Amino acid sequence: MREAGPYFVRTAARGDLPAVRALLIETWHDTYDSLYGAARVAEITDAWHSIAALETRLAKPNCEFVVADSGEEIGGMAFAEALDAGKTVMLHQLYVRPQRQGRGIGVALLDEMEACFPDACQIRLEVEEANGKALAFYDAHGFAQIGRTENCGEGGSGIPALIYEKPL
Numbered sequence: 001m002r003e004a005g006p007y008f009v010r011t012a013a014r015g016d017l018p019a020v021r022a023l024l025i026e027t028w029h030d031t032y033d034s035l036y037g038a039a040r041v042a043e044i045t046d047a048w049h050s051i052a053a054l055e056t057r058l059a060k061p062n063c064e065f066v067v068a069d070s071g072e073e074i075g076g077m078a079f080a081e082a083l084d085a086g087k088t089v090m091l092h093q094l095y096v097r098p099q100r101q102g103r104g105i106g107v108a109l110l111d112e113m114e115a116c117f118p119d120a121c122q123i124r125l126e127v128e129e130a131n132g133k134a135l136a137f138y139d140a141h142g143f144a145q146i147g148r149t150e151n152c153g154e155g156g157s158g159i160p161a162l163i164y165e166k167p168l
């Protein structure tokens, strides 16, 4: 359990999923409406962040799904998966509610993800090239660009992204 002010990071449970879904919808609109348009963001979040999709992630083997909880609200979430026989951690999601950003919750979630996979050699993620706030955050925390993809996230999304990696 890691603390960031009044928030502590813990494993997510089934009962958290409605709050996690609300957090993802709010944060996605705040982050991506100016890039993709609100309608496209609503379409993506409906598909990727449905309760059913989140439930699948909770039960997925070799994965960690954590939330930052203040006791009153969920302020952030992260979801990561061990790949390459555990050598690579893929950080699929890292989201902090817009009003709660910049107070250490993102770092606490990232630290917890790294600690959850002690055998991993590197942690990797995909990040939208125009998402300056996220790029600054990853640059400040030891990540560097190692490539790019034309299909960020699940399936053929058609969303280009940079691939960032940090040695562990």
Ligand SMILES: CC(C)(COP(=O)(O)OP(=O)(O)OC[C@H]1O[C@@H](n2cnc3c(N)ncnc32)[C@H](O)[C@@H]1OP(=O)(O)O)[C@@H](O)C(=O)NCCC(=O)NCCS
Pocket: 027, 031, 094, 095, 096, 097, 100, 101, 102, 103, 104, 105, 106, 107, 108, 125, 126, 127, 128, 131, 132, 133, 134, 136, 137, 140
């Ligand atoms: C990116 C994100 C996860 C970071 O979480 P956060 O809780 O806001 O970040 P933290 O408060 O833990 O940041 C800690 C440190 O990161 C660095 N950092 C964060 N934002 C920064 C910025 N805009 N410029 C430079 N450094 C920055 C700083 O070192 C900062 O420490 P300090 O503020 O104490 O000096 C969060 O802003 C977020 O959810 N953004 C929207 C969604 C998103 O883009 N997610 C990532 C998708 S790939």
